[in-house]
Amino acid sequence: MELTLTRISVIIAIGALFAYKYIAKNTKLTVENVNSTYDYIIIGAGSAGCVLAARLSEDPNNRVLLLEAGGEETDNANISIPAAALSVWNTSSDWHYATEKLRICTNWRRKPSLLAKRQRNRTSGEAGCDGWGYDDVLPCFLKSEDIRIDDLKNSRFHNSGGPLAVIKDTVFPIWKRFVDGGKELGYDEVDYNGAEQIGFGRSQVNVRDGARGSTAAQFLRPSMGRSNLHVVVNAHVTTVVIDNKVATGVAFIKDNRKQIVSAGREVILSAGAIGSPQILMLSGIGPGQNLNSFNIPVVVDLPVGQNMEDHICSFIPGTMNTSEGFTGPKVESLSSVGRYLMFGTGPLSTTGLVGTAFIKSSKCKTKYPDIQFHLLATLFIQELAKYSQKYTKGLFPDEWIDGFALSTILLHPKSKGFMELKSNDPFDYPIIEPNYFEQEEDMHMMIESMRKGLELLNTQSFREIGTQVDRLKVPVCSHTTYLSDEHLKCLILHFAATVYHPTSTCRMGSLNDSNTVVDTELRVKGIKNLRVVDASVMPHVTSGNTNAPTIMIAEKAADMIRGIDSVAKVRNKLKQTA
Numbered sequence: 001m002e003l004t005l006t007r008i009s010v011i012i013a014i015g016a017l018f019a020y021k022y023i024a025k026n027t028k029l030t031v032e033n034v035n036s037t038y039d040y041i042i043i044g045a046g047s048a049g050c051v052l053a054a055r056l057s058e059d060p061n062n063r064v065l066l067l068e069a070g071g072e073e074t075d076n077a078n079i080s081i082p083a084a085a086l087s088v089w090n091t092s093s094d095w096h097y098a099t100e101k102l103r104i105c106t107n108w109r110r111k112p113s114l115l116a117k118r119q120r121n122r123t124s125g126e127a128g129c130d131g132w133g134y135d136d137v138l139p140c141f142l143k144s145e146d147i148r149i150d151d152l153k154n155s156r157f158h159n160s161g162g163p164l165a166v167i168k169d170t171v172f173p174i175w176k177r178f179v180d181g182g183k184e185l186g187y188d189e190v191d192y193n194g195a196e197q198i199g200f201g202r203s204q205v206n207v208r209d210g211a212r213g214s215t216a217a218q219f220l221r222p223s224m225g226r227s228n229l230h231v232v233v234n235a236h237v238t239t240v241v242i243d244n245k246v247a248t249g250v251a252f253i254k255d256n257r258k259q260i261v262s263a264g265r266e267v268i269l270s271a272g273a274i275g276s277p278q279i280l281m282l283s284g285i286g287p288g289q290n291l292n293s294f295n296i297p298v299v300v301d302l303p304v305g306q307n308m309e310d311h312i313c314s315f316i317p318g319t320m321n322t323s324e325g326f327t328g329p330k331v332e333s334l335s336s337v338g339r340y341l342m343f344g345t346g347p348l349s350t351t352g353l354v355g356t357a358f359i360k361s362s363k364c365k366t367k368y369p370d371i372q373f374h375l376l377a378t379l380f381i382q383e384l385a386k387y388s389q390k391y392t393k394g395l396f397p398d399e400w401i402d403g404f405a406l407s408t409i410l411l412h413p414k415s416k417g418f419m420e421l422k423s424n425d426p427f428d429y430p431i432i433e434p435n436y437f438e439q440e441e442d443m444h445m446m447i448e449s450m451r452k453g454l455e456l457l458n459t460q461s462f463r464e465i466g467t468q469v470d471r472l473k474v475p476v477c478s479h480t481t482y483l484s485d486e487h488l489k490c491l492i493l494h495f496a497a498t499v500y501h502p503t504s505t506c507r508m509g510s511l512n513d514s515n516t517v518v519d520t521e522l523r524v525k526g527i528k529n530l531r532v533v534d535a536s537v538m539p540h541v542t543s544g545n546t547n548a549p550t551i552m553i554a555e556k557a558a559d560m561i562r563g564i565d566s567v568a569k570v571r572n573k574l575k576q577t578a
């Protein structure tokens with residue numbers, strides 16, 4: 001306990017200093033007086049909402065209001081320090097959503113699985129989603145990007161000068177073992193955001209000058225000098241005001257007071273894959289049966305909250321006999337702190353997620369990958385693995401030792417989940433039922449992904465550092481034969497976790513597809529002046545992490561809403577270099 005307390009206090013101190021140096025100069029976000037009417041009201045200042053607010057307010061004629069239920073990102077300085085990301089969990093900056101308990105039962109099936117066609121990391125090429133193919137969306141990815149990796153600066157798949165810095169995580173040398181191990185297995189080292197996704201690479205991360213590159217920091221704050229952009233934090237939106245099937249405003253609660261603000265042009269939901277469907281349902285847009293049970297008048301019956309997809313992962317903890325990774329004492333050392341404060345570099349500037357790979361399972365029939373690896377350059381100590389502590393005894397050490405965790409991720413699970421209202425109280429969390437492993441195929445695939453992970457850890461590259469995976473011998477699975485399918489299944493059932501990539505709860509699709517909520521311009525079907533712009537509109541979860549695709553969606557939506565084509569030049573350049 002003492003170790004962790006010391007660690008936390010050091011991190012907080014660094015955070016405070018960091019905040020003083022980099023952030024305190026920025027002004028507070030919240031405006032004192034909210035106007036009665038704006039042109040656009042955006043709900044949710046997350047990855048998408050901050051981009052939209054910044055882009056829509058570029059036009060001085062647009063009066064924009066951005067409402068956010070949480071506080072400012074500067075309230076918790078650890079949010080900006082890459083290595084301190086974990087210390088933000090379970091704080092007031094976290095919604096603390098919990099999913100329903102995992103039900104594994106092979107004789108019940110909620111629904112047959114949906115379309116098999118999947119997205120690429122940078123595409124959403126889904127049938128019925130015209131305008132969202134790879135060539136359509138690549139310019140929007142590029143618009144946001146500021147590539148800071150020298151050997152990629154001239155790549156047609158990258159761009160310089162956008163708000164979102166992209167760097168390679170290079171602090172901990174274990175990344176090289178990951179890439180070399182991949183080569184031993186026959187994979188190339190790739191820029192997985194470039195021409196070829198399949199292969200191994202150093203992780204590309206959004207860190208600028210040592211600070212995590214959130215859209216609040218990179219898009220919103222630089223726009224705050226604009227008089228036409230108002231932001232209100234700690235404002236919990238309860239409903240969209242709908243009059244005769246036209247969205248006319250938003251109701252929110254701040255400081256225990258309900259306020260209603262009108263939107264002259266549009267209301268845009270960017271409250272995320274849980275928040276957006278919840279607000280829609282509270283406003284009468286959603287599955288009629290669920291709304292009727294809480295006496296919410298149905299305005300439009302749509303499959304809001306259905307079709308939820310998420311990435312799920314397993315962990316293989318490994319130990320090693322060299323100090324090539326991240327440990328608490330290394331990160332908290334005086335030299336590390338000094339380096340960070342002076343130059344924004346060193347162990348504190350890294351997420352620890354040093355390696356990323358995309359591969360195909362034996363069942364994969366498309367040219368896109370269905371398994372992802374992440375190499376985390378640390379073996380958590382027991383105390384940090386609180387979420388599953390009752391099982392983790394033996395899996396993680398009590399004190400920091402040299403090690404790592406290989407996470408094997410299912411990119412396209414067949415199981416679909418859903419979320420629905422638990423009551424008509426906007427402060428009541430909805431039911432979140434991801435249905436992980438409801439389809440047996442997902443379990444087979446997860447076992448295969450772990451076997452492929454074990455193969456990687458058995459390459460010469462990892463053997464050279466004495467890699468051991470015997471922490472998988474956890475007491476809770478001791479009734480099975482070590483590394484048998486049953487053993488891996490037991491590990492998966494006890495330790496598999498979300499990668500926090502829920503999507504598709506307000507799916508985009510063609511107007512006549514009854515399984516979708518918004519059209520290809522992200523307008524809610526059957527309602528005027530209401531759009532959804534966030535991860536919830538993805539037709540399927542992407543073949544990679546979801547943050548950059550969400551930012552792309554916001555970039556594209558901003559152009560749609562403004563009726564401009566801000567990426568015409570980028571698109572033409574891409575055509576010339578094709």
Ligand SMILES: Cc1cc2nc3c(=O)[nH]c(=O)nc-3n(C[C@H](O)[C@H](O)[C@H](O)COP(=O)(O)OP(=O)(O)OC[C@H]3O[C@@H](n4cnc5c(N)ncnc54)[C@H](O)[C@@H]3O)c2cc1C
Nearest residue numbers: 044045046047048069237271272275500534535545546547
């Ligand atoms: C712990 C964690 C780690 C992650 N790591 C990665 C990663 O390494 N790489 C990656 O690509 N992706 C990562 N993701 C996923 C990524 O953050 C999401 O895909 C992305 O943020 C989705 O953007 P969004 O705009 O849809 O929603 P969000 O970013 O969640 O934004 C929604 C916003 O709406 C606000 N809101 C919700 N309800 C209301 C309401 N009623 N009133 C007002 N405001 C409301 C929320 O507070 C929030 O600020 C991670 C997610 C989590 C949770």
